[in-house]
Amino acid sequence: MTQKITPLIAGNWKMNGDAGSFLEVEVIKDRLAANEVNAQVVICPPATLLHRVSVALHESAAKTGAQNCHAAPSGAHTGDISVAMVREAGGEYVIVGHSERRESYVESNADVKAKAAAALGGGVVPIICCGESLEIRESGKAIDVVVAQIIASCPDFDQSQEIVVAYEPIWAIGTGKTASSGDVDEMHNAIRAALVERFGDAGAKIKILYGGSVKPANAEELLGVENVNGALVGGASLKADDFWGIISAA
Numbered sequence: 001m002t003q004k005i006t007p008l009i010a011g012n013w014k015m016n017g018d019a020g021s022f023l024e025v026e027v028i029k030d031r032l033a034a035n036e037v038n039a040q041v042v043i044c045p046p047a048t049l050l051h052r053v054s055v056a057l058h059e060s061a062a063k064t065g066a067q068n069c070h071a072a073p074s075g076a077h078t079g080d081i082s083v084a085m086v087r088e089a090g091g092e093y094v095i096v097g098h099s100e101r102r103e104s105y106v107e108s109n110a111d112v113k114a115k116a117a118a119a120l121g122g123g124v125v126p127i128i129c130c131g132e133s134l135e136i137r138e139s140g141k142a143i144d145v146v147v148a149q150i151i152a153s154c155p156d157f158d159q160s161q162e163i164v165v166a167y168e169p170i171w172a173i174g175t176g177k178t179a180s181s182g183d184v185d186e187m188h189n190a191i192r193a194a195l196v197e198r199f200g201d202a203g204a205k206i207k208i209l210y211g212g213s214v215k216p217a218n219a220e221e222l223l224g225v226e227n228v229n230g231a232l233v234g235g236a237s238l239k240a241d242d243f244w245g246i247i248s249a250a
């Protein structure tokens, strides 16, 4: 069931970053140029910086992505951005269904699936997030809940398209707590089995990222777990040295 998959390390800057952040981007760009790395690197800055970061990373091995998109191609959606806008700004990926958006904007699995389908239709790779609350983890239902969530959030896709899945336990995001490698192993294996059941061979190739307080000190252990095909990194993606530590661990 397991295949050789190039890991993906994606940085989610959330609502952080300004002109000074370009220094960090330049450091990552220079280190990628000077070192051989076994990972695809993606930086997802706030929408206002997406174009500038994409230009800064032009001809670099790193790519950029947005943190959200609307499912509709255009229209009366104040404050939103479409997939075509993401693409025009240079973004090749988009994070959809992050738990912070599921919570703050009451995004349902159906909403997330529609956004992911729109991303695919516009030539952008969706990074589809899922993850359980502490309450669900403690109830012993984490695997059932997360598998149901991810299957309901993933659209169908064809051979020319790619989707990425990110498992992020909500209680581990920005808290400094990480899931144990045993829990991550169990969850990622369950997600892999569900993806294979739903998508067949294509499901065996989907990258499943782990996210939740990943840092240089724990990256090697987490990235070494079977079916962990990369990381979605929040806080530690803001500083080039930390982000580089995670990239090199891959």
Ligand code: PEP
Pocket (backbone or CB within 6 Å): 012, 168, 172, 173, 174, 175, 176, 211, 212, 213, 214, 232, 233, 234, 235, 236
């Ligand atoms: C995230 O928000 O996607 C995330 C994983 O954040 P952090 O790494 O800060 O926990």
